[in-house]
Amino acid sequence: MSYLSLLSLFPRTSTIINENILRVPHTDIPRYRNHKGNVSINVLAVCDQHMNFIFVLSDWEGSAADSRILHDSVTRPNGLRVPNDFVMDGKPNVHRGSRGRKRVGSKTRRVWSFVEECELMHSLKDLVVKGNKCDNGFRSGYLLILENWLTAKISGTDLKGEPHINSKIHVWKRQYVCLKSMLGISGVGLNSTTYHVDALPEVWDAQIMVDAFTKSLKDKAFTFYA
Secondary structure: OEEEEOOOOOOOOEEEEEEEEOOOOHHHHHHHEOOOOOEEEEEEEEEOOOOOEEEEEEEEEOOOOHHHHHHHHHHOOOOOOOOOOOEEOOEEOOEOOEOOEEEEOOEEEEOOOHHHHHHHHHHHHHHHHOOOEEOOEEOOOHHHHHHHHHHHHOOOOOOOHHHHHHHHHHHHHHHHHHHHHHHOOOOOEEOOOOOOEEOOHHHHHHHHHHOHHHHHHOOOOOOOOO
């Protein structure tokens, strides 16, 4: 049985995605088979600060990505509802007086929640499916399309195509180029539980010397990488 602590979705709460091993009819075994060869089903559970369950959802046979599970949970009619001021890793994600933003030097940067990143990733995939992808990126007007989709999916969001979505996509591109370069090095891998890059300190130091941006990959979870 494997456990992955995703994030704290509510103030003083914790969220767990649990892959439970179970028994099913012989004819259903293939669709319940996970990547480890076990027969399992995924469960998402949320507890409050007193460790009382406040949300439980059992679904997703076999293996399923964490981003898919969370996206499916928050988009159901009676699914998981995430307040705008949720806490991640015990720290408020929204700062008093500057909703969803934090100071970086003399500038104010928009802080994205995990749910917002999850919805953006799924929306980008939808753009590809709907034929909006071209050789050099996406077709003209895609930022407005993404903005409208996120506004419809996420209650109360203030995300805009410019500068928020465009900036996030730009950062993701740089991060995943660096990630691909790191994973091409012998002995470097992506942890299947935490989604962090596993590499020796000397490997990190060598890569950072080549590209200083690589330092931003340290301690970062690449939940959406596939």
